Amino acid sequence: MEINRAFGKALQTVRKKIGLTQEDFSDTSSRTYLSTLERGLKSPTIEKVNDLAKSLNIHPLTLLLKTYANADGVSDIEKLIEQVKAEALLFE
Template sequence: MELKEAFGVALRQARLEKGLAQEALAPSQAYVSEVENGRKSPSIEKVDELASVLGIHPVTLFARSYLVDGSDLTDLLKRVTQELHELQ
């Protein structure tokens, strides 16, 4: 699965878990639909806005995108933590 498709799945899952309609995330329901279906990739600014409406950190949306294929959360967090420490 391509990353933009995985991001769309992650966004849809988060939106549904929060009990929100597509219209609640952005002024254009069509735009949200296109993102959720992997036809559009949101800008970093738009990811920040979407996450804010969902009440979550933008990194959570990105992380969840990498878990859509069944990857392990613990392994992902361990890798990200290690890489962040190495970059300091």
């Protein structure tokens, strides 16, 4: 899956599971912009990912983890977490 679409799917999935509407993000983004992101038509900046994650009350890496799991078709998130953990430890 293309990365913008994968991010949009991750954002929408998390937003809906938490029970928020697009309008609930009015302090962070307009409903139109959020809709554009969720449809994969735009790519957010790292600052916007951070702001969206704050609005969702999650860590930005959680949103990115869901994004890359979607993009790569990964069904076992634990494996992806272990890969990221192992790679991160290489750079300590």
